[in-house]
Amino acid sequence: MSTSTRGGLALGMPATAAALDDRAARTSEWMGVTNNVNHTADQRSRVLVCYPARSLTAGGLSVKGTSASTWVRAYSWGPFPVLVGSDGLPYPIRARIGGRSIGGATSKLRIGVCAVGNAPTDMAATTAPANVIETATFTDAANAWRAPTVADQLLALDALHLSLSAQALPIVDAVSSASPRTVAAAMFTIEAYVHSTTAASCVCTQVYAAEYVGTVAT
Amino acid sequence: MSAGVPMRRSSIREADVRNGVAVSSRTHTAAAEILNWCGGNGECLVPGYDPDVEILAGGTATFRFYVAPTGRAVRRTWHVYALGSSASGSITVTPGSAAAVALDVSYSSAGAVPFTVNEDLAAKSSAAQEIQIKIDNAASSGTVRISGLDCYEAPRAVLDMGTSDYGIDVVTEGVRETISSRAYSSLGGIAAALALATQRRQYLNYARPDVAASCWTDATGVAVLALDTVPILTRKLLPAATTGSVRLWALCAASDASTDGEVVFTNNATAAAQTITFTNPGTTFAWASADATDYPCELLTEDDGLRPADTFATCTITYRRTGGAGTFYLAALGAYEIP
Numbered sequence: 040m041s042t043s044t045r046g047g048l049a050l051g052m053p054a055t056a057a058a059l060d061d062r063a064a065r066t067s068e069w070m071g072v073t074n075n076v077n078h079t080a081d082q083r084s085r086v087l088v089c090y091p092a093r094s095l096t097a098g099g100l101s102v103k104g105t106s107a108s109t110w111v112r113a114y115s116w117g118p119f120p121v122l123v124g125s126d127g128l129p130y131p132i133r134a135r136i137g138g139r140s141i142g143g144a145t146s147k148l149r150i151g152v153c154a155v156g157n158a159p160t161d162m163a164a165t166t167a168p169a170n171v172i173e174t175a176t177f178t179d180a181a182n183a184w185r186a187p188t189v190a191d192q193l194l195a196l197d198a199l200h201l202s203l204s205a206q207a208l209p210i211v212d213a214v215s216s217a218s219p220r221t222v223a224a225a226m227f228t229i230e231a232y233v234h235s236t237t238a239a240s241c242v243c244t245q246v247y248a249a250e251y252v253g254t255v256a257t
Numbered sequence: 258m259s260a261g262v263p264m265r266r267s268s269i270r271e272a273d274v275r276n277g278v279a280v281s282s283r284t285h286t287a288a289a290e291i292l293n294w295c296g297g298n299g300e301c302l303v304p305g306y307d308p309d310v311e312i313l314a315g316g317t318a319t320f321r322f323y324v325a326p327t328g329r330a331v332r333r334t335w336h337v338y339a340l341g342s343s344a345s346g347s348i349t350v351t352p353g354s355a356a357a358v359a360l361d362v363s364y365s366s367a368g369a370v371p372f373t374v375n376e377d378l379a380a381k382s383s384a385a386q387e388i389q390i391k392i393d394n395a396a397s398s399g400t401v402r403i404s405g406l407d408c409y410e411a412p413r414a415v416l417d418m419g420t421s422d423y424g425i426d427v428v429t430e431g432v433r434e435t436i437s438s439r440a441y442s443s444l445g446g447i448a449a450a451l452a453l454a455t456q457r458r459q460y461l462n463y464a465r466p467d468v469a470a471s472c473w474t475d476a477t478g479v480a481v482l483a484l485d486t487v488p489i490l491t492r493k494l495l496p497a498a499t500t501g502s503v504r505l506w507a508l509c510a511a512s513d514a515s516t517d518g519e520v521v522f523t524n525n526a527t528a529a530a531q532t533i534t535f536t537n538p539g540t541t542f543a544w545a546s547a548d549a550t551d552y553p554c555e556l557l558t559e560d561d562g563l564r565p566a567d568t569f570a571t572c573t574i575t576y577r578r579t580g581g582a583g584t585f586y587l588a589a590l591g592a593y594e595i596p
Contacts, residue, residue, distance in 0.1 A: 042268040046557055047496030054452035056445030064444050066276050072448060073269040073284065079454050080266050080291045082492045083298065088305035088407070089461045091487040098309055100404055115338060115371055116305030116407050122298060125268035133561045135488065135569060184486065184569065191560035205264075210411050214331045216377040222297075222414040223264040228371075229305060246305075247488045247569075253557040 041254040042125060043078035084130055084250030088116050088229045092137065092182040092245040099138060099182065099244030106238055110149065110163040113243035114231040118155050120208060120224035121196070122250055129196040129204075129225050130250040134172055136231055137184035137245040144240035148174045148185055149232040152194050152248065154203035162232045169195045182244040193251065201225055260416040260424025260441070262297025263290055282430060288447045289425035295454040296422060299330045299410020302388065303462040310403045310471055311342055315396040318466035320406060321389045323506040323544055323591045325457035328383025329422050330410035335390055336371040338405025340364065346398030351391040352376035352408075362401050371405060381421055385593075387544065406464075418442075423450040457594045460489045460503065464589035467508065467542045473587040475518070475578045483587060486525065486571040490562065491554040492594060499564065501554040501594060508589035509535045510542040511581065518585030520576045522592075526553050535585070542588055548595060 049071040053059050059068075092098060102111045122130040136150040151171035153161045167173040172194060174185035207221035229248045235241035267287040274280055302324040312318050335352045341364040351357040355376040363369040374390075388408070394401050416424025418441035426442040440446050463484060465472045475481050491501025507520040514537060523530045531547040552572070556564035563569060572592075578585035 041557055044271050045496050046493070047498060048494055050495070052451070053445070053448045056440040056443065056449045059443065059445035059448055064280075066274060069274045069280055069284075069444070070271060072288065072444070072451065073271045073274055075451055076288050076291050076447070076454075077268055077271070079451065080268070080295055082494070083295055083454075083456070085301040085409075085458060086304045086460055087301055089463075089488065090304075090306035091461075091463070091484045093309065093484060094482065095485060100307060100309075114305075114307065114405055115369075116405050117336060117371065119301065119407075119409060120298070120412050123265040125266050127265055133490075133563075182485070192563070193561040208412070210414060211332050211377055212414050214377075214381060215379050220414050222262065222412050224412060225264070245486075248305075249488075249490070251555065251562045253555070253559060253562050255558065255560045 040126065040256050041081050041252050043074050043081055045074050048075050048078055081252045083122060084252055086249040087119050088246050088248040090246045095182055096180060099242040101239050101242040102233060108236055110232045110234050112230060113233045114246060115158065115228050117228040118226040121227045123225055124252065128198065129201055130252055132194040133192055133249050133251040134194050135184055135192055135247040136174060136243065137182065138233065138241060138243040139180050139182050140178050141240040141242065142237060143178045144235045144237035145176050145178055146235040146241035147176045148243060150246060151230045152196065152227045153230050154200055155226050155228060157203060158228060158230045162230050170200060184245060260293050260418050260426060262293050262413050262416060266294040267291050286427060286430040289427045289430045292425055292447060292450040292454055293416055296329050296416050296424065296450065297413040299412060300327050300456045300459055301409045302326065302333065302459055303406060303408035304459060305405060305407035306463050307405055308403050308465055310466060312392060312394040312401050312403065314394055314398050314400065317391065317393045318403065318471065319389055319391045320464040321387055321467055321508055321589050322462040322464050324388055324459060325385045325593045326383055327410060327456045328381055329413060329416065331378050331381060332411040333376040333408055334411045335374045335376060335408045337374065337392065338369065338371040340369055340402050340404050342400040342402050344399035346401045347395045348401055349393040350374050353388060423453050425450055455596055457596060458492050459593045461487055461590060461592040467588040469586055473576060474584050475576060476584040478578050480575040480577045483574040483576050484590060485573055487574065488569050488571055489552050489592060490570050491552045493554040493557055498554050500551050502548060502550045503552050503592050504546050504548050504595050505531055505533065506544055506546045506591035507533045507587060508542050508544050509538055510540055510586045511538050512583035514539050516581030516583035516585055517579045518577060519579050520574065520587060523573045524549060524552060525571045525573060527551050
């Protein structure tokens with residue numbers, strides 16, 4: 040949930056160390072800095088997937104040799120080190136998915152954010168869990184973003200997801216591969232799954248996922 | 258002294274800052290930790306997408322992207338999601354100037370996972386720049402479909418306390434420590450780091466190989482759809498802001514020296530369009546950009562941030578040849594925030 044009180048940056052704040060050197064800071068300056076630090080961190084969120092359709096009727100990825108009426112992976116991106124907020128939970132993910140149906144088959148899609156290794160379970164669950172959004176069914180052959188079966192297009196991640204995703208990510212901490220070490224990170228993949236009453240008749244053509252922090256508690 | 262980057266961010270209680278009361282170390286330390294967290298977590302330079310490109314046995318594809326880095330990253334992490342079109346295969350992936358990595362490709366999507374390939378950088382840079390990844394398919398391999406690409410700046414564990422990273426020393430921000438006036442542990446240091454903590458959010462990076470056989474082409478002069486309804490929802494920077502600014506990029510060339518073309522980004526929220534014009538671009542692919550100032554920004558009072566409520570703000574991108582008799586080529590499209 041958003042932590043800044045003003046819902047945006049306060050202008051006119053000192054931007055260099057020299058601007059505050061050797062003098063007492065005003066209360067207004069400190070208040071502006073605290074608001075701006077919180078808002079900057081709130082808005083640090085990133086777009087993780089932006090895959091729009093290249094055509095109105097073609098493109099995208101159907102899945103080879105799949106059975107009818109089963110959830111099958113079309114795409115997997117990441118794993119990404121998702122930002123972890125001051126409430127100890129990963130930043131929520133705004134998500135959207137779209138596609139088309141072949142031959143009028145009744146189709147639907149799912150988009151989810153999953154801890155590494157958990158996608159097959161989460162994405163194929165009988166009822167979509169909180170980290171998965173399922174679309175309404177569709178039968179038309181045009182590529183389109185599909186309406187979700189939930190009111191808001193936000194994927195919430197709880198403490199269990201965080202515990203499943205936390206790992207020591209190998210990194211380097213200086214240029215030219217110097218200083219190898221690890222950093223604690225919550226690693227999640229963005230998954231897109233397809234489902235159709237006729238085998239291989241649902242095509243995923245567009246996916247979007249972005250971290251988001253607003254003023255409404257999730 | 259340390260400028261460690263925490264996994265979990267802190268938050269400051271603005272109510273703790275009051276007239277006539279000294280600012281506590283709790284406020285000071287939280288500010289330092291948040292700014293180290295902001296500086297240590299990188300940007301997603303290439304949001305995941307599907308290039309929808311097949312590479313034949315013995316073939317090569319180079320994907321080029323235009324990005325705005327944070328300036329603190331020392332490693333880029335790429336993911337490549339590849340599937341054999343008719344059989345399994347083997348590819349070699351070369352991110353930037355890093356060493357090539359050989360990978361085996363699965364035929365079945367059920368058994369495939371994205372490959373991780375790291376690109377360690379020789380220098381930190383916040384300059385807007387091109388980055389690229391090259392994928393070679395082995396001569397003995399089957400045709401390989403590149404079904405996913407993404408790239409992010411790997412997080413840092415510790416930031417340098419200097420003008421390259423602006424890390425804040427959290428130890429001297431602690432209880433019972435004197436407040437130092439040094440540039441990387443004082444309120445001045447916090448203010449300086451804050452001024453540089455805002456990254457440029459990357460909204461789109463969609464590249465196809467920069468060769469005539471694989472990129473978007475037009476030889477008719479009629480506008481052709483490149484990307485349909487691209488979600489672009491900008492960051493909310495100021496309290497009353499309803500829109501944000503975006504820099505739009507295109508990578509184009511032509512089949513000869515006298516063919517022209519254009520790429521048009523239409524903001525579906527306003528119907529306003531930005532046109533990137535390529536006059537005699539020649540046969541070498543080159544980047545050009547245009548700026549837009551009217552893309553809707555996040556509505557923070559909405560559960561999912563959509564503005565207007567429950568509606569995704571999008572743009573649609575088309576291209577066409579505008580002059581000459583040859584073919585106009587479009588290889589890549591990008592968009593990132595202008596602060």
